Amino acid sequence: MLRNLLESLLKHERIQTTIARAKQLQRFTDPIIELGKRKDLSAIRQVRETLQDKDAFQKLFEVYGPRFKDRKGGYTRIFKLGVRHGDAAQMSLIEILPEPGKENEPRIIQTKRPETEEEKTKVLEAKKAKKQDKHLKKQESKAQAETRKAKQKQDFDHSHVSKGRQTDKGTGRTHATKKGLS
Numbered sequence: 001m002l003r004n005l006l007e008s009l010l011k012h013e014r015i016q017t018t019i020a021r022a023k024q025l026q027r028f029t030d031p032i033i034e035l036g037k038r039k040d041l042s043a044i045r046q047v048r049e050t051l052q053d054k055d056a057f058q059k060l061f062e063v064y065g066p067r068f069k070d071r072k073g074g075y076t077r078i079f080k081l082g083v084r085h086g087d088a089a090q091m092s093l094i095e096i097l098p099e100p101g102k103e104n105e106p107r108i109i110q111t112k113r114p115e116t117e118e119e120k121t122k123v124l125e126a127k128k129a130k131k132q133d134k135h136l137k138k139q140e141s142k143a144q145a146e147t148r149k150a151k152q153k154q155d156f157d158h159s160h161v162s163k164g165r166q167t168d169k170g171t172g173r174t175h176a177t178k179k180g181l182s
Contacts, residue, residue: 001021002024002028003050003052005017005021005025006028006029006032006050006051006056007052007053007056009025009029009094009095009096010029010032010056010059010064011053011056013096014093014094014095014096015093015094015095016081016091016092016093017094018089018090018091018092019078019080019090019092022092022093022094025094026076026078026094029096030073030075032050032051032060033060033064033065033068034073035047036060036064036068037064037065037068037069039065044061047060064096067100068097070100074097075097077097078094079092079094079095080092081093
């Protein structure tokens with residue numbers, strides 16, 4: 001699990017996870033970045049044992065090694081985000097530090113809000129189309145369920161027709177023998 005988290009962190013520079021995992025990942029990430037700074041054959045082999053993703057491996061030696069060549073440690077930082085709705089776990093954002101001159105700048109991800117009337121209408125049309133798609137899928141699934149039930153009822157009725165005898169459905173015995181009269 002830590003290896004997968006490490007590879008995702010190296011590829012994307014930030015990931016969202018629980019605080020406990022982020023703290024463990026931070027302990028696991030710093031030595032790997034130290035190896036990425038060295039860039040000798042021994043370091044490459046040690047990193048290759050841990051990382052299996054080619055993009056993360058390449059980015060470690062080409063981006064993070066030169067970025068942190070003058071830094072002695074502390075390559076990641078953790079931000080607390082609050083609790084997760086499902087199980088109330090404390091969530092956090094762990095990220096690799098940016099360039100040395102940009103460390104103190106906040107790196108907040110902002111979503112773009114529609115500003116012009118055209119953009120607003122496009123967003124509204126997309127929402128309406130999505131609702132219609134959901135409605136159509138719901139109707140289609142209901143129709144499929146109804147046809148399935150009708151077919152099952154037809155199969156059930158057909159399978160319980162006896163050879164010339166009057167039977168209760170599902171038993172294969174006559175009414176009298178079922179009650180123990182014959």
